[in-house]
Amino acid sequence: MMQSLQGKRALITGGSRGIGKATAIALAKEGVELGLIARSEKSFDSIRLELTDLGATFITAVADVSQEKEVRKAVKDIENKLGNLDILINNAGVGTNGTFQELPTTEWDKVLSTNVMGVVHVTKAVLPGMIEKNRGDIINISSMSGLKGTKGSSAYxxxxxxxxxxxxxxxxxxxxxxxxxxxLTPSLVETDLTRGKGSNSRNPDKYTQAEDLAEYIISQLKLEQRTFIKTAAQWGTNPF
Ligand SMILES: NC(=O)c1ccc[n+]([C@@H]2O[C@H](COP(=O)([O-])OP(=O)(O)OC[C@H]3O[C@@H](n4cnc5c(N)ncnc54)[C@H](OP(=O)(O)O)[C@@H]3O)[C@@H](O)[C@H]2O)c1
Structure with missing residues:
Protein backbone atom coordinates (compact mmCIF):
# COMPACT_ATOMS: atom_id res chain seq x y z
CA MET A 1 0.00 0.00 0.00
CA MET A 2 1.32 3.41 -0.88
CA GLN A 3 1.07 6.13 1.76
CA SER A 4 -1.00 9.28 1.25
CA LEU A 5 0.81 12.61 1.14
CA GLN A 6 -2.34 14.56 2.08
CA GLY A 7 -1.65 17.17 4.78
CA LYS A 8 2.13 16.72 4.75
CA ARG A 9 4.34 19.80 4.65
CA ALA A 10 7.15 20.16 2.16
CA LEU A 11 9.90 22.70 1.60
CA ILE A 12 11.24 22.97 -1.94
CA THR A 13 14.27 25.11 -2.62
CA GLY A 14 14.29 26.59 -6.11
CA GLY A 15 10.55 26.05 -6.06
CA SER A 16 9.75 28.87 -8.47
CA ARG A 17 10.90 27.45 -11.79
CA GLY A 18 11.87 24.24 -13.59
CA ILE A 19 12.02 20.98 -11.65
CA GLY A 20 11.20 22.67 -8.33
CA LYS A 21 8.09 24.32 -9.72
CA ALA A 22 6.82 21.12 -11.38
CA THR A 23 7.41 19.24 -8.12
CA ALA A 24 5.56 21.90 -6.12
CA ILE A 25 2.53 21.63 -8.40
CA ALA A 26 2.54 17.83 -8.30
CA LEU A 27 2.80 17.85 -4.49
CA ALA A 28 0.03 20.44 -4.19
CA LYS A 29 -2.23 18.13 -6.23
CA GLU A 30 -1.55 15.45 -3.60
CA GLY A 31 -2.71 17.81 -0.84
CA VAL A 32 0.76 18.73 0.42
CA GLU A 33 1.25 22.17 2.04
CA LEU A 34 4.24 23.97 0.59
CA GLY A 35 7.05 26.30 1.54
CA LEU A 36 8.99 27.53 -1.47
CA ILE A 37 12.36 29.28 -1.50
CA ALA A 38 13.99 31.20 -4.35
CA ARG A 39 16.14 34.31 -4.62
CA SER A 40 13.76 36.55 -6.48
CA GLU A 41 10.22 37.50 -5.46
CA LYS A 42 9.37 38.01 -9.14
CA SER A 43 10.23 34.42 -10.04
CA PHE A 44 7.27 33.25 -7.91
CA ASP A 45 4.72 35.15 -10.05
CA SER A 46 3.68 32.25 -12.24
CA ILE A 47 3.66 29.46 -9.65
CA ARG A 48 1.71 31.66 -7.25
CA LEU A 49 -1.13 31.89 -9.78
CA GLU A 50 -1.05 28.16 -10.50
CA LEU A 51 -1.04 27.14 -6.83
CA THR A 52 -3.84 29.59 -6.04
CA ASP A 53 -5.90 28.07 -8.86
CA LEU A 54 -5.34 24.65 -7.32
CA GLY A 55 -6.50 25.93 -3.92
CA ALA A 56 -3.14 24.92 -2.44
CA THR A 57 -1.77 26.05 0.92
CA PHE A 58 1.65 27.58 0.29
CA ILE A 59 4.17 30.13 1.48
CA THR A 60 6.93 31.70 -0.56
CA ALA A 61 10.15 32.97 1.01
CA VAL A 62 12.92 34.91 -0.67
CA ALA A 63 16.34 33.62 0.34
CA ASP A 64 19.63 32.75 -1.27
CA VAL A 65 20.40 29.18 -0.15
CA SER A 66 24.12 29.96 -0.08
CA GLN A 67 23.51 32.46 2.75
CA GLU A 68 23.06 30.65 6.07
CA LYS A 69 21.34 33.55 7.86
CA GLU A 70 18.80 34.06 5.07
CA VAL A 71 18.08 30.33 5.05
CA ARG A 72 17.54 30.17 8.82
CA LYS A 73 15.11 33.07 8.66
CA ALA A 74 13.19 31.64 5.69
CA VAL A 75 12.88 28.17 7.26
CA LYS A 76 11.78 29.71 10.56
CA ASP A 77 9.09 31.79 8.80
CA ILE A 78 7.86 28.74 6.89
CA GLU A 79 7.82 26.47 9.96
CA ASN A 80 6.07 29.15 12.03
CA LYS A 81 3.26 29.22 9.48
CA LEU A 82 3.09 25.56 8.38
CA GLY A 83 4.56 23.67 11.35
CA ASN A 84 7.53 21.27 11.26
CA LEU A 85 8.31 19.97 7.81
CA ASP A 86 7.82 16.37 6.66
CA ILE A 87 9.55 16.67 3.30
CA LEU A 88 12.59 18.65 2.14
CA ILE A 89 13.55 18.80 -1.51
CA ASN A 90 16.97 20.37 -1.95
CA ASN A 91 16.60 21.37 -5.56
CA ALA A 92 18.00 24.93 -5.93
CA GLY A 93 21.08 24.82 -8.08
CA VAL A 94 23.07 26.80 -10.61
CA GLY A 95 25.26 25.83 -13.52
CA THR A 96 28.28 27.39 -15.12
CA ASN A 97 30.07 27.06 -18.43
CA GLY A 98 33.73 26.94 -19.21
CA THR A 99 36.76 24.71 -19.12
CA PHE A 100 38.76 24.37 -15.93
CA GLN A 101 41.32 26.85 -17.27
CA GLU A 102 38.66 29.38 -18.16
CA LEU A 103 36.60 29.21 -14.96
CA PRO A 104 37.46 32.01 -12.53
CA THR A 105 37.52 31.27 -8.80
CA THR A 106 34.42 33.44 -8.39
CA GLU A 107 32.46 30.94 -10.52
CA TRP A 108 33.70 28.05 -8.35
CA ASP A 109 32.59 29.98 -5.28
CA LYS A 110 29.14 30.64 -6.73
CA VAL A 111 28.53 27.04 -7.82
CA LEU A 112 29.88 25.38 -4.66
CA SER A 113 28.24 27.83 -2.27
CA THR A 114 24.84 27.33 -3.93
CA ASN A 115 24.85 23.68 -4.94
CA VAL A 116 26.74 22.28 -1.94
CA MET A 117 26.57 24.74 0.96
CA GLY A 118 22.97 25.53 0.00
CA VAL A 119 22.06 21.90 0.70
CA VAL A 120 24.03 22.04 3.96
CA HIS A 121 22.38 25.26 5.23
CA VAL A 122 18.83 24.23 4.38
CA THR A 123 19.21 20.70 5.71
CA LYS A 124 20.76 21.96 8.96
CA ALA A 125 17.78 24.26 9.43
CA VAL A 126 15.13 21.60 8.71
CA LEU A 127 16.65 18.47 10.26
CA PRO A 128 16.00 19.21 13.98
CA GLY A 129 12.23 19.34 13.31
CA MET A 130 12.37 15.99 11.52
CA ILE A 131 14.42 14.40 14.27
CA GLU A 132 11.88 15.67 16.79
CA LYS A 133 9.10 14.01 14.77
CA ASN A 134 11.21 10.87 14.29
CA ARG A 135 10.25 10.88 10.63
CA GLY A 136 10.99 12.72 7.40
CA ASP A 137 11.99 12.68 3.77
CA ILE A 138 14.93 14.54 2.27
CA ILE A 139 15.44 14.37 -1.47
CA ASN A 140 18.61 15.98 -2.81
CA ILE A 141 18.82 16.77 -6.50
CA SER A 142 22.30 15.96 -7.76
CA SER A 143 22.80 15.22 -11.46
CA MET A 144 24.26 12.77 -13.93
CA SER A 145 27.21 15.19 -13.64
CA GLY A 146 27.53 13.95 -10.05
CA LEU A 147 28.47 10.52 -11.37
CA LYS A 148 30.65 11.41 -14.33
CA GLY A 149 32.77 14.43 -15.20
CA THR A 150 32.60 15.85 -18.71
CA LYS A 151 34.54 18.57 -20.52
CA GLY A 152 33.54 22.06 -19.41
CA SER A 153 31.74 21.02 -16.23
CA SER A 154 34.44 20.80 -13.55
CA ALA A 155 32.80 23.12 -11.01
CA TYR A 156 29.24 21.87 -11.61
CA LEU A 184 18.45 11.87 -7.63
CA THR A 185 20.87 12.05 -10.55
CA PRO A 186 18.77 13.07 -13.55
CA SER A 187 20.19 13.44 -17.02
CA LEU A 188 19.07 16.36 -19.20
CA VAL A 189 15.70 17.86 -18.25
CA GLU A 190 14.34 20.73 -20.32
CA THR A 191 14.33 23.84 -18.06
CA ASP A 192 15.75 27.39 -18.06
CA LEU A 193 19.03 25.85 -16.88
CA THR A 194 19.46 23.69 -19.95
CA ARG A 195 17.30 25.18 -22.69
CA GLY A 196 18.96 24.65 -26.05
CA LYS A 197 21.63 22.29 -24.70
CA GLY A 198 20.31 19.07 -26.20
CA SER A 199 20.52 18.46 -29.93
CA ASN A 200 16.76 17.85 -29.99
CA SER A 201 15.92 20.55 -27.49
CA ARG A 202 12.82 21.82 -29.27
CA ASN A 203 11.19 18.40 -29.17
CA PRO A 204 9.60 17.82 -25.75
CA ASP A 205 9.02 14.15 -26.60
CA LYS A 206 12.78 13.63 -26.80
CA TYR A 207 13.74 14.78 -23.30
CA THR A 208 12.63 14.16 -19.77
CA GLN A 209 10.40 17.06 -18.73
CA ALA A 210 10.32 18.60 -15.25
CA GLU A 211 6.83 17.10 -14.81
CA ASP A 212 8.25 13.60 -15.43
CA LEU A 213 10.76 14.05 -12.64
CA ALA A 214 8.04 15.41 -10.36
CA GLU A 215 5.95 12.32 -11.04
CA TYR A 216 8.85 10.12 -10.04
CA ILE A 217 9.43 12.13 -6.83
CA ILE A 218 5.77 11.67 -5.85
CA SER A 219 5.94 7.91 -6.38
CA GLN A 220 9.08 7.72 -4.27
CA LEU A 221 7.57 9.74 -1.42
CA LYS A 222 4.50 7.52 -1.44
CA LEU A 223 6.48 4.35 -0.75
CA GLU A 224 5.77 2.69 2.58
CA GLN A 225 7.83 4.32 5.34
CA ARG A 226 9.81 1.10 5.85
CA THR A 227 11.46 1.37 2.44
CA PHE A 228 13.06 4.01 0.23
CA ILE A 229 15.08 4.55 -2.95
CA LYS A 230 18.64 5.53 -2.03
CA THR A 231 19.67 6.84 -5.45
CA ALA A 232 17.78 7.16 -8.71
CA ALA A 233 18.94 8.14 -12.17
CA GLN A 234 16.08 9.27 -14.41
CA TRP A 235 17.04 9.33 -18.09
CA GLY A 236 15.35 10.26 -21.36
CA THR A 237 14.43 7.11 -23.26
CA ASN A 238 15.55 8.08 -26.75
CA PRO A 239 16.95 11.64 -26.87
CA PHE A 240 18.78 11.08 -30.17
N1 LIG B 1 17.71 20.69 -15.91
C1 LIG B 1 18.51 19.64 -15.94
O1 LIG B 1 18.83 19.06 -16.99
C2 LIG B 1 19.05 19.07 -14.67
C3 LIG B 1 19.64 17.81 -14.70
C4 LIG B 1 20.16 17.27 -13.53
C5 LIG B 1 20.07 17.98 -12.36
N2 LIG B 1 19.51 19.23 -12.34
C6 LIG B 1 19.44 19.95 -11.08
O2 LIG B 1 18.10 20.17 -10.75
C7 LIG B 1 17.97 21.34 -9.97
C8 LIG B 1 16.93 22.27 -10.56
O3 LIG B 1 17.33 22.60 -11.87
P1 LIG B 1 16.37 23.30 -12.94
O4 LIG B 1 16.83 22.80 -14.26
O5 LIG B 1 14.96 23.17 -12.53
O6 LIG B 1 16.87 24.83 -12.80
P2 LIG B 1 16.14 26.22 -13.12
O7 LIG B 1 15.02 26.02 -14.07
O8 LIG B 1 17.25 27.15 -13.46
O9 LIG B 1 15.52 26.63 -11.70
C9 LIG B 1 16.38 26.85 -10.62
C10 LIG B 1 15.56 27.23 -9.40
O10 LIG B 1 16.44 27.43 -8.29
C11 LIG B 1 16.33 28.77 -7.79
N3 LIG B 1 17.65 29.16 -7.32
C12 LIG B 1 18.81 29.23 -8.03
N4 LIG B 1 19.81 29.63 -7.24
C13 LIG B 1 19.30 29.81 -6.01
C14 LIG B 1 19.84 30.22 -4.76
N5 LIG B 1 21.13 30.55 -4.63
N6 LIG B 1 19.00 30.31 -3.69
C15 LIG B 1 17.69 30.00 -3.81
N7 LIG B 1 17.12 29.61 -4.96
C16 LIG B 1 17.92 29.52 -6.05
C17 LIG B 1 15.77 29.56 -8.98
O11 LIG B 1 15.05 30.73 -8.59
P3 LIG B 1 15.80 32.17 -8.49
O12 LIG B 1 16.62 32.32 -9.73
O13 LIG B 1 14.70 33.18 -8.36
O14 LIG B 1 16.62 32.09 -7.26
C18 LIG B 1 14.81 28.54 -9.58
O15 LIG B 1 13.61 28.48 -8.83
C19 LIG B 1 19.37 21.95 -9.90
O16 LIG B 1 19.99 21.57 -8.70
C20 LIG B 1 20.09 21.33 -11.09
O17 LIG B 1 21.47 21.28 -10.92
C21 LIG B 1 18.98 19.79 -13.47
Missing amino acids: SASKFAVIGLSESLMQEVRTNNIRVSV
Missing part, protein backbone atom coordinates in the same frame (compact mmCIF):
# COMPACT_ATOMS: atom_id res chain seq x y z
CA SER A 157 30.38 18.25 -11.56
CA ALA A 158 32.40 18.75 -8.38
CA SER A 159 29.35 20.30 -6.72
CA LYS A 160 27.07 17.45 -7.76
CA PHE A 161 29.56 14.73 -6.70
CA ALA A 162 29.64 16.49 -3.31
CA VAL A 163 25.85 16.36 -3.05
CA ILE A 164 25.98 12.57 -3.45
CA GLY A 165 28.70 12.21 -0.80
CA LEU A 166 26.94 14.35 1.76
CA SER A 167 23.57 12.70 1.04
CA GLU A 168 24.92 9.18 1.52
CA SER A 169 26.66 10.07 4.78
CA LEU A 170 23.60 11.91 6.11
CA MET A 171 21.42 8.98 5.06
CA GLN A 172 23.49 6.59 7.18
CA GLU A 173 23.36 8.97 10.15
CA VAL A 174 19.61 9.63 10.21
CA ARG A 175 17.98 6.44 9.00
CA THR A 176 17.77 5.42 12.65
CA ASN A 177 15.55 8.51 13.08
CA ASN A 178 13.27 7.13 10.32
CA ILE A 179 14.42 9.89 7.99
CA ARG A 180 14.79 8.77 4.40
CA VAL A 181 17.56 10.65 2.57
CA SER A 182 17.79 9.99 -1.11
CA VAL A 183 19.60 11.52 -4.03
Whole structure:
Protein backbone atom coordinates (compact mmCIF):
# COMPACT_ATOMS: atom_id res chain seq x y z
CA MET A 1 0.00 0.00 0.00
CA MET A 2 1.32 3.41 -0.88
CA GLN A 3 1.07 6.13 1.76
CA SER A 4 -1.00 9.28 1.25
CA LEU A 5 0.81 12.61 1.14
CA GLN A 6 -2.34 14.56 2.08
CA GLY A 7 -1.65 17.17 4.78
CA LYS A 8 2.13 16.72 4.75
CA ARG A 9 4.34 19.80 4.65
CA ALA A 10 7.15 20.16 2.16
CA LEU A 11 9.90 22.70 1.60
CA ILE A 12 11.24 22.97 -1.94
CA THR A 13 14.27 25.11 -2.62
CA GLY A 14 14.29 26.59 -6.11
CA GLY A 15 10.55 26.05 -6.06
CA SER A 16 9.75 28.87 -8.47
CA ARG A 17 10.90 27.45 -11.79
CA GLY A 18 11.87 24.24 -13.59
CA ILE A 19 12.02 20.98 -11.65
CA GLY A 20 11.20 22.67 -8.33
CA LYS A 21 8.09 24.32 -9.72
CA ALA A 22 6.82 21.12 -11.38
CA THR A 23 7.41 19.24 -8.12
CA ALA A 24 5.56 21.90 -6.12
CA ILE A 25 2.53 21.63 -8.40
CA ALA A 26 2.54 17.83 -8.30
CA LEU A 27 2.80 17.85 -4.49
CA ALA A 28 0.03 20.44 -4.19
CA LYS A 29 -2.23 18.13 -6.23
CA GLU A 30 -1.55 15.45 -3.60
CA GLY A 31 -2.71 17.81 -0.84
CA VAL A 32 0.76 18.73 0.42
CA GLU A 33 1.25 22.17 2.04
CA LEU A 34 4.24 23.97 0.59
CA GLY A 35 7.05 26.30 1.54
CA LEU A 36 8.99 27.53 -1.47
CA ILE A 37 12.36 29.28 -1.50
CA ALA A 38 13.99 31.20 -4.35
CA ARG A 39 16.14 34.31 -4.62
CA SER A 40 13.76 36.55 -6.48
CA GLU A 41 10.22 37.50 -5.46
CA LYS A 42 9.37 38.01 -9.14
CA SER A 43 10.23 34.42 -10.04
CA PHE A 44 7.27 33.25 -7.91
CA ASP A 45 4.72 35.15 -10.05
CA SER A 46 3.68 32.25 -12.24
CA ILE A 47 3.66 29.46 -9.65
CA ARG A 48 1.71 31.66 -7.25
CA LEU A 49 -1.13 31.89 -9.78
CA GLU A 50 -1.05 28.16 -10.50
CA LEU A 51 -1.04 27.14 -6.83
CA THR A 52 -3.84 29.59 -6.04
CA ASP A 53 -5.90 28.07 -8.86
CA LEU A 54 -5.34 24.65 -7.32
CA GLY A 55 -6.50 25.93 -3.92
CA ALA A 56 -3.14 24.92 -2.44
CA THR A 57 -1.77 26.05 0.92
CA PHE A 58 1.65 27.58 0.29
CA ILE A 59 4.17 30.13 1.48
CA THR A 60 6.93 31.70 -0.56
CA ALA A 61 10.15 32.97 1.01
CA VAL A 62 12.92 34.91 -0.67
CA ALA A 63 16.34 33.62 0.34
CA ASP A 64 19.63 32.75 -1.27
CA VAL A 65 20.40 29.18 -0.15
CA SER A 66 24.12 29.96 -0.08
CA GLN A 67 23.51 32.46 2.75
CA GLU A 68 23.06 30.65 6.07
CA LYS A 69 21.34 33.55 7.86
CA GLU A 70 18.80 34.06 5.07
CA VAL A 71 18.08 30.33 5.05
CA ARG A 72 17.54 30.17 8.82
CA LYS A 73 15.11 33.07 8.66
CA ALA A 74 13.19 31.64 5.69
CA VAL A 75 12.88 28.17 7.26
CA LYS A 76 11.78 29.71 10.56
CA ASP A 77 9.09 31.79 8.80
CA ILE A 78 7.86 28.74 6.89
CA GLU A 79 7.82 26.47 9.96
CA ASN A 80 6.07 29.15 12.03
CA LYS A 81 3.26 29.22 9.48
CA LEU A 82 3.09 25.56 8.38
CA GLY A 83 4.56 23.67 11.35
CA ASN A 84 7.53 21.27 11.26
CA LEU A 85 8.31 19.97 7.81
CA ASP A 86 7.82 16.37 6.66
CA ILE A 87 9.55 16.67 3.30
CA LEU A 88 12.59 18.65 2.14
CA ILE A 89 13.55 18.80 -1.51
CA ASN A 90 16.97 20.37 -1.95
CA ASN A 91 16.60 21.37 -5.56
CA ALA A 92 18.00 24.93 -5.93
CA GLY A 93 21.08 24.82 -8.08
CA VAL A 94 23.07 26.80 -10.61
CA GLY A 95 25.26 25.83 -13.52
CA THR A 96 28.28 27.39 -15.12
CA ASN A 97 30.07 27.06 -18.43
CA GLY A 98 33.73 26.94 -19.21
CA THR A 99 36.76 24.71 -19.12
CA PHE A 100 38.76 24.37 -15.93
CA GLN A 101 41.32 26.85 -17.27
CA GLU A 102 38.66 29.38 -18.16
CA LEU A 103 36.60 29.21 -14.96
CA PRO A 104 37.46 32.01 -12.53
CA THR A 105 37.52 31.27 -8.80
CA THR A 106 34.42 33.44 -8.39
CA GLU A 107 32.46 30.94 -10.52
CA TRP A 108 33.70 28.05 -8.35
CA ASP A 109 32.59 29.98 -5.28
CA LYS A 110 29.14 30.64 -6.73
CA VAL A 111 28.53 27.04 -7.82
CA LEU A 112 29.88 25.38 -4.66
CA SER A 113 28.24 27.83 -2.27
CA THR A 114 24.84 27.33 -3.93
CA ASN A 115 24.85 23.68 -4.94
CA VAL A 116 26.74 22.28 -1.94
CA MET A 117 26.57 24.74 0.96
CA GLY A 118 22.97 25.53 0.00
CA VAL A 119 22.06 21.90 0.70
CA VAL A 120 24.03 22.04 3.96
CA HIS A 121 22.38 25.26 5.23
CA VAL A 122 18.83 24.23 4.38
CA THR A 123 19.21 20.70 5.71
CA LYS A 124 20.76 21.96 8.96
CA ALA A 125 17.78 24.26 9.43
CA VAL A 126 15.13 21.60 8.71
CA LEU A 127 16.65 18.47 10.26
CA PRO A 128 16.00 19.21 13.98
CA GLY A 129 12.23 19.34 13.31
CA MET A 130 12.37 15.99 11.52
CA ILE A 131 14.42 14.40 14.27
CA GLU A 132 11.88 15.67 16.79
CA LYS A 133 9.10 14.01 14.77
CA ASN A 134 11.21 10.87 14.29
CA ARG A 135 10.25 10.88 10.63
CA GLY A 136 10.99 12.72 7.40
CA ASP A 137 11.99 12.68 3.77
CA ILE A 138 14.93 14.54 2.27
CA ILE A 139 15.44 14.37 -1.47
CA ASN A 140 18.61 15.98 -2.81
CA ILE A 141 18.82 16.77 -6.50
CA SER A 142 22.30 15.96 -7.76
CA SER A 143 22.80 15.22 -11.46
CA MET A 144 24.26 12.77 -13.93
CA SER A 145 27.21 15.19 -13.64
CA GLY A 146 27.53 13.95 -10.05
CA LEU A 147 28.47 10.52 -11.37
CA LYS A 148 30.65 11.41 -14.33
CA GLY A 149 32.77 14.43 -15.20
CA THR A 150 32.60 15.85 -18.71
CA LYS A 151 34.54 18.57 -20.52
CA GLY A 152 33.54 22.06 -19.41
CA SER A 153 31.74 21.02 -16.23
CA SER A 154 34.44 20.80 -13.55
CA ALA A 155 32.80 23.12 -11.01
CA TYR A 156 29.24 21.87 -11.61
CA SER A 157 30.38 18.25 -11.56
CA ALA A 158 32.40 18.75 -8.38
CA SER A 159 29.35 20.30 -6.72
CA LYS A 160 27.07 17.45 -7.76
CA PHE A 161 29.56 14.73 -6.70
CA ALA A 162 29.64 16.49 -3.31
CA VAL A 163 25.85 16.36 -3.05
CA ILE A 164 25.98 12.57 -3.45
CA GLY A 165 28.70 12.21 -0.80
CA LEU A 166 26.94 14.35 1.76
CA SER A 167 23.57 12.70 1.04
CA GLU A 168 24.92 9.18 1.52
CA SER A 169 26.66 10.07 4.78
CA LEU A 170 23.60 11.91 6.11
CA MET A 171 21.42 8.98 5.06
CA GLN A 172 23.49 6.59 7.18
CA GLU A 173 23.36 8.97 10.15
CA VAL A 174 19.61 9.63 10.21
CA ARG A 175 17.98 6.44 9.00
CA THR A 176 17.77 5.42 12.65
CA ASN A 177 15.55 8.51 13.08
CA ASN A 178 13.27 7.13 10.32
CA ILE A 179 14.42 9.89 7.99
CA ARG A 180 14.79 8.77 4.40
CA VAL A 181 17.56 10.65 2.57
CA SER A 182 17.79 9.99 -1.11
CA VAL A 183 19.60 11.52 -4.03
CA LEU A 184 18.45 11.87 -7.63
CA THR A 185 20.87 12.05 -10.55
CA PRO A 186 18.77 13.07 -13.55
CA SER A 187 20.19 13.44 -17.02
CA LEU A 188 19.07 16.36 -19.20
CA VAL A 189 15.70 17.86 -18.25
CA GLU A 190 14.34 20.73 -20.32
CA THR A 191 14.33 23.84 -18.06
CA ASP A 192 15.75 27.39 -18.06
CA LEU A 193 19.03 25.85 -16.88
CA THR A 194 19.46 23.69 -19.95
CA ARG A 195 17.30 25.18 -22.69
CA GLY A 196 18.96 24.65 -26.05
CA LYS A 197 21.63 22.29 -24.70
CA GLY A 198 20.31 19.07 -26.20
CA SER A 199 20.52 18.46 -29.93
CA ASN A 200 16.76 17.85 -29.99
CA SER A 201 15.92 20.55 -27.49
CA ARG A 202 12.82 21.82 -29.27
CA ASN A 203 11.19 18.40 -29.17
CA PRO A 204 9.60 17.82 -25.75
CA ASP A 205 9.02 14.15 -26.60
CA LYS A 206 12.78 13.63 -26.80
CA TYR A 207 13.74 14.78 -23.30
CA THR A 208 12.63 14.16 -19.77
CA GLN A 209 10.40 17.06 -18.73
CA ALA A 210 10.32 18.60 -15.25
CA GLU A 211 6.83 17.10 -14.81
CA ASP A 212 8.25 13.60 -15.43
CA LEU A 213 10.76 14.05 -12.64
CA ALA A 214 8.04 15.41 -10.36
CA GLU A 215 5.95 12.32 -11.04
CA TYR A 216 8.85 10.12 -10.04
CA ILE A 217 9.43 12.13 -6.83
CA ILE A 218 5.77 11.67 -5.85
CA SER A 219 5.94 7.91 -6.38
CA GLN A 220 9.08 7.72 -4.27
CA LEU A 221 7.57 9.74 -1.42
CA LYS A 222 4.50 7.52 -1.44
CA LEU A 223 6.48 4.35 -0.75
CA GLU A 224 5.77 2.69 2.58
CA GLN A 225 7.83 4.32 5.34
CA ARG A 226 9.81 1.10 5.85
CA THR A 227 11.46 1.37 2.44
CA PHE A 228 13.06 4.01 0.23
CA ILE A 229 15.08 4.55 -2.95
CA LYS A 230 18.64 5.53 -2.03
CA THR A 231 19.67 6.84 -5.45
CA ALA A 232 17.78 7.16 -8.71
CA ALA A 233 18.94 8.14 -12.17
CA GLN A 234 16.08 9.27 -14.41
CA TRP A 235 17.04 9.33 -18.09
CA GLY A 236 15.35 10.26 -21.36
CA THR A 237 14.43 7.11 -23.26
CA ASN A 238 15.55 8.08 -26.75
CA PRO A 239 16.95 11.64 -26.87
CA PHE A 240 18.78 11.08 -30.17
N1 LIG B 1 17.71 20.69 -15.91
C1 LIG B 1 18.51 19.64 -15.94
O1 LIG B 1 18.83 19.06 -16.99
C2 LIG B 1 19.05 19.07 -14.67
C3 LIG B 1 19.64 17.81 -14.70
C4 LIG B 1 20.16 17.27 -13.53
C5 LIG B 1 20.07 17.98 -12.36
N2 LIG B 1 19.51 19.23 -12.34
C6 LIG B 1 19.44 19.95 -11.08
O2 LIG B 1 18.10 20.17 -10.75
C7 LIG B 1 17.97 21.34 -9.97
C8 LIG B 1 16.93 22.27 -10.56
O3 LIG B 1 17.33 22.60 -11.87
P1 LIG B 1 16.37 23.30 -12.94
O4 LIG B 1 16.83 22.80 -14.26
O5 LIG B 1 14.96 23.17 -12.53
O6 LIG B 1 16.87 24.83 -12.80
P2 LIG B 1 16.14 26.22 -13.12
O7 LIG B 1 15.02 26.02 -14.07
O8 LIG B 1 17.25 27.15 -13.46
O9 LIG B 1 15.52 26.63 -11.70
C9 LIG B 1 16.38 26.85 -10.62
C10 LIG B 1 15.56 27.23 -9.40
O10 LIG B 1 16.44 27.43 -8.29
C11 LIG B 1 16.33 28.77 -7.79
N3 LIG B 1 17.65 29.16 -7.32
C12 LIG B 1 18.81 29.23 -8.03
N4 LIG B 1 19.81 29.63 -7.24
C13 LIG B 1 19.30 29.81 -6.01
C14 LIG B 1 19.84 30.22 -4.76
N5 LIG B 1 21.13 30.55 -4.63
N6 LIG B 1 19.00 30.31 -3.69
C15 LIG B 1 17.69 30.00 -3.81
N7 LIG B 1 17.12 29.61 -4.96
C16 LIG B 1 17.92 29.52 -6.05
C17 LIG B 1 15.77 29.56 -8.98
O11 LIG B 1 15.05 30.73 -8.59
P3 LIG B 1 15.80 32.17 -8.49
O12 LIG B 1 16.62 32.32 -9.73
O13 LIG B 1 14.70 33.18 -8.36
O14 LIG B 1 16.62 32.09 -7.26
C18 LIG B 1 14.81 28.54 -9.58
O15 LIG B 1 13.61 28.48 -8.83
C19 LIG B 1 19.37 21.95 -9.90
O16 LIG B 1 19.99 21.57 -8.70
C20 LIG B 1 20.09 21.33 -11.09
O17 LIG B 1 21.47 21.28 -10.92
C21 LIG B 1 18.98 19.79 -13.47
